[in-house]
Each structure stands twice: as structure tokens, then as C-alpha cells.
Amino acid sequence: MYGAVRAKLDKNPTLENMLIYAIEDEYLARTEYELALKALGDEKPFNSIINSEVHHINWLKELMQKYNVEIPDDKSLEYLKEPLSLDEALEYGIHAEIENIDMYERFLSLEIPDDVRGVFKKLRDASKGHLLVLKNRKEAKQTNA
Structure with a gap:
């Protein structure tokens, strides 16, 4: 288990664990979109x-350094596969962004430092934007089919 899926099982996450789950989930997102580009070409x-995912990872790395949390290796490729179609890639992305938003919503309901709260809000909001873009792309594809 990795990222947001692993975070769901942690009923009382520490700040260290929240940061680790967050960076794992951002690693997953970046790798997922890299795999989509590899399979589909330069696809919107x-x-x-x-x-955006690269920036998200860097924001989390900065927080992890500040709070003396060891930055984990990126093992995201172990949990993903290359999509076989645009539809599959969009579905993967939509599901991942929903999981990501849910994870950040949960973390934001907990007592966390203000700087961490600010980054988690930015990450959640970015995921909401990504989710909208992915859903719109899926809808446009269905309309043009």
C-alpha cells in the first residue's frame, strides 16, 4: 500500500506519517501522468x-526537511501500470485525484502546523482543479465519440 490508500488505514497519523503519505501520493500522481504520456503521446x-505534480513534490520535500522527516524513495512505479487507452488513463487520474482530495481533507481536519496546513490546502485545491480538467476531458471525449 502506498500514498492515500495507506493513509486511509492510519487512524491516528502523526505529522511525519502525513507528510510521507502525501509525498507518496504525489509520486503516484506524477508517475501516473508520466505513464499516460508514454503510452498515449503528448496528450491533454x-x-x-x-x-504541477513536480511542484507538489518539491513543496512536500521542503516541509519534510523543515520537520526532519526522511524523504522516502519514489516507489510509485511498483503500484501503477501503463494505461492501455485514453479512457483508462482518464479513469486512473480521476480515481487518484479523488483519493488525493479525500486524504488532504482528512489531514486538514487534524491539528497540524500552519505551514503544513497551507501546503495541504494548496495540494488539495490543485487536485480539485486536476479532477475538473480530467472530468471535462472525459466528457469532451464522450461527446466527440
């Missing part, structure tokens, strides 16, 4: 979302 919206 994956080509634009992937840059």
Missing part, C-alpha cells in the same frame, strides 16, 4: 498536469 491534460 496529462502534459499540463504533470508539471
Whole structure:
């Protein structure tokens, strides 16, 4: 288990664990979009979302350094597979963004430092934007089919 899925099982996460689950989930997102681009070519919206994921990882790394949390290796490729179609890639992305939003909503309901809260809010809001873009792309594809 990795990222948001692992976070769901932790009923009382520490700040350290929240940061680890968050970076794991951002690793997953980046790798998922990399796999979509590899399988499908320069396909929207994956080509634009992937840059955001790199920033998200860097924000979390900064927090982890500040709070002396060891930055875990990226093992996301062990949990993902290359999508076989645009539909499959969109479904993967939609599901992942929903899980990501849920994880951050939960973390934001807990007592956490203000700087961590600020980053988690930015990450949650970015995922909400990504989810909307993915859903719109799926809808447009169905309309044009």
C-alpha cells in the first residue's frame, strides 16, 4: 500500500506519517501522468498536469526537511501500470485525484502546523482543479465519440 490508500488505514497519523503519505501520493500522481504520456503521446491534460505534480513534490520535500522527516524513495512505479487507452488513463487520474482530495481533507481536519496546513490546502485545491480538467476531458471525449 502506498500514498492515500495507506493513509486511509492510519487512524491516528502523526505529522511525519502525513507528510510521507502525501509525498507518496504525489509520486503516484506524477508517475501516473508520466505513464499516460508514454503510452498515449503528448496528450491533454496529462502534459499540463504533470508539471504541477513536480511542484507538489518539491513543496512536500521542503516541509519534510523543515520537520526532519526522511524523504522516502519514489516507489510509485511498483503500484501503477501503463494505461492501455485514453479512457483508462482518464479513469486512473480521476480515481487518484479523488483519493488525493479525500486524504488532504482528512489531514486538514487534524491539528497540524500552519505551514503544513497551507501546503495541504494548496495540494488539495490543485487536485480539485486536476479532477475538473480530467472530468471535462472525459466528457469532451464522450461527446466527440
